[in-house]
Amino acid sequence: MxxxxxxxxxxxxxxxxxxxxxxxxxxxxxxxxxxxxxxxxxxxxxxxxxxxxxxxxxxxxxxxxxxxxxxxxxxxxxxxxxxxxxxxxxxxxxVARKYPHGLDRLMGLAETLREHGQVTNEVRTMGPSAAPTPVAERLRVPPGADVLYIERLRRLNGLPLSLDLTYIPLDIGSALLGADLENNDVFRLLESITGQPLGHAEITLEAVNADAHSAAVLQAPRGAAVLMLERLTHLADGRPVDLEFIRFRGDRITMSGLLHRSL
Amino acid sequence: MxxxxxxxxxxxxxxxxxxxxxxxxxxxxxxxxxxxxxxxxxxxxxxxxxxxxxxxxxxxxxxxxxxxxxxxxxxxxxxxxxxxxxxxxxxxxxVARKYPHGLDRLMGLAETLREHGQVTNEVRTMGPSAAPTPVAERLRVPPGADVLYIERLRRLNGLPLSLDLTYIPLDIGSALLGADLENNDVFRLLESITGQPLGHAEITLEAVNADAHSAAVLQAPRGAAVLMLERLTHLADGRPVDLEFIRFRGDRITMSGLLHRSL
Incomplete structure (x- = not known):
């Protein structure tokens, strides 16, 4: 000092x-x-x-x-x-441990945290749902068409880490209905269903205070700082396949990466 | 729904x-x-x-x-x-506007927000300071050597946006003492002082609740969610020149970027 x-x-x-x-x-x-x-x-x-x-x-x-x-x-x-x-x-x-989530490469949670333990997913909600216009536009399906909506509470070694809201076009999503979502990243399942790797994702990060209900689900104090990640993921061929809204507990996750001055 | x-x-x-x-x-x-x-x-x-x-x-x-x-x-x-x-x-x-800060390229605040208005910086503290070991190691100066410490409250169009704590090796930093820090990004000044472009930066992002004092400085409610950015920036030749701890108001900044599946 x-x-x-x-x-x-x-x-x-x-x-x-x-x-x-x-x-x-x-x-x-x-x-x-x-x-x-x-x-x-x-x-x-x-x-x-x-x-x-x-x-x-x-x-x-x-x-x-x-x-x-x-x-x-x-x-x-x-x-x-x-x-x-x-x-x-x-x-x-x-008393707290924060886990690093990479910002350099598009990875699922279990992939990125593999060395830190086991990620399990509690599927709170799953089913077809008519896509509101903003969702339909981003997933390039007709407005009102059914998409698969999934809500998962994700844990690392049993501790709540994030609450994920996911929209997937139904032609791909229907194959997820019978999949083992408890123990697998959606990313891996999408690649196995479509037979092609993922390509890129547009992401937006924000810090927000958790509302009472989200805090309760994440077992965090009301108003706790949450790292919000919005992510639209595309297949290698460019088709958007996965729109997610993720709330990470601020006290359990950091995001790390490398930036360059020239592109 | x-x-x-x-x-x-x-x-x-x-x-x-x-x-x-x-x-x-x-x-x-x-x-x-x-x-x-x-x-x-x-x-x-x-x-x-x-x-x-x-x-x-x-x-x-x-x-x-x-x-x-x-x-x-x-x-x-x-x-x-x-x-x-x-x-x-x-x-x-x-009633609130959030401004996008790019995650794809290493840019200063005024550079990245140029189209949204004018960034001004209130220099709250500036002066040489003996570097604690963790700072000295990261800036590759001898432990206890003086570094330039700067604390700035940064505003966009007059609204508080972030509180930045900055450490710079003194051989470069001393040239900053007479510079116009109110109206210039440190990034630009470092490039002009050293005569070389910046290279890359290691960043870490977290969501934290603002403590009472930081909240007061940022004119945000106590406990408001803050996007914390820690960033160690290197010159093009690899030398680390700028260690920063930045608290962005969560309700005024988003971070956006593009991730790729394969590197």
Whole structure:
């Protein structure tokens, strides 16, 4: 953390009054706590504490040239996120694990998390449904034509990870009705049904607060931050075959990838 | 929406009792509201309502083969997200605009949002700071060496969009101290200082709930969903030059890109 006297404070009006000085100090402390929390969050996600215990507060304070107060405030932020907890007699321990979902290649959940455990899918709803115009247009079927609608709660090693809403054209989707959706990615099944690989997908990511019902299904607190992924997947021949709306629990998934400056 | 009688309910235990049947109906209605809300959210973000007004509830109900109750519940979800509001005598209007940030190419905020307006940056903090070990390692400078630390609140057309924490090696960063950071992306300035283009960046995206202080800075409600982007950017020659921790307001930014099945 930069010591306060080395920082140029651009927004304060100077410490003309005691109140202003106090406010500036409090803001600086909160800013420094956030700064430290972000560094510790990275370390936690990168697996820098293999035994699951963070160093003692005073060690963290030394390592990061921060005050003990700042360290405590930073750990409070991570605790509020559900990443760490404080155990009496033990210290601060990592209590949540976040799993990386690749942003570089189009992969199903079980494929991308294979090394982390077993993905199982609870099929909450499955059946033909008349496609509303926006769905029909994107899947290139006539408006009102039946599509297969699937709603799945997906778990990794038993823990709820995401709630997926899926639309598939019925000529392909009907073959899914008898498939083992509990233990297979839809991606794999689509490739096996159509006999061709998937090609590409257009994706959009957003952060939203979970509504009460979605939170309950995902067993997350109401209002919990959710990573929303909307994805329209095409077969290798270009035909759109799979429109999905996926809510990932924000405390269990990260998305990682590589960007290049020139295309 | 699929009418309830066409849906196979996989998790209910059947309507053996009135209570169970009632619960199933309520769950179905909530599920259908979420399903409709996701479709409407897409339409809103895609600009399908150019005059900013959604069709009347009964029209939406017809278009999506949903009941009026489901439509109302779906609109309530979008209102809770801050995307729409209900105006007496007018109906449901779009009140929030989300801006697309590309995931396909490494770009600065002003570059990527150029067509949407003017990005300005409030520099909250700027100065040299001793790099903690994890920062030093990633920027490949000696632990404890000074790096330039910058904290910026970034706005589009005056509205807070993101809070960015930035670390830059000091041999490059010192040239930033006199630069016009208010009106320029750091990316552009780095390219002009080093005389070479940027190369690639490793990114990680997460959804987190904003802590009280970050929410206040971003003028968002406490606990608001935030899209966290961690990004380590390298020059074309491979040298890491820019480590950033960015909190985007979830209600103002989406990330869009294209994924391919084979690499």
């Amino acid at each position: 930069p010591p306060a006297d080395r920082i140029r404070d651009h927004s304060g009006q100077g410490a003309a009054t005691t109140v202003a000085a106090h406010r500036t100090r409090r803001r600086l402390r909160a800013d420094q706590a956030r700064q430290l929390a972000d560094l510790l969050r990275h370390q936690i996600l990168a697996g820098a504490f293999p035994d699951g215990t963070l160093p003692h507060e005073s060690t963290v304070a030394d390592d990061y040239r921060a005050t003990r107060n700042t360290v405590r405030q930073a750990l409070d932020l991570l605790r509020a996120e559900g990443l760490v907890d404080r155990l009496p007699g033990v210290g601060t321990v990592v | 699929p009418p309830a009688d066409r849906i196979r309910d996989h998790s209910g235990q059947g309507a053996a009792t009135t209570v169970a049947a009632h619960r199933t109906r309520r769950r179905l209605r909530a599920d259908q509201a979420r399903q409709l809300a996701d479709l409407l959210r897409h339409q809103i973000l895609a600009g399908a309502f150019p005059d900013g007004t959604l069709p009347h509830e009964s029209t939406v109900a017809d278009d999506y083969r949903a009941t009026r109750n489901t439509v109302r519940q779906a609109l309530d979800l979008l209102r809770a997200e801050g995307l729409v509001d209900r105006l007496p005598g007018v109906g449901t209007v779009v």
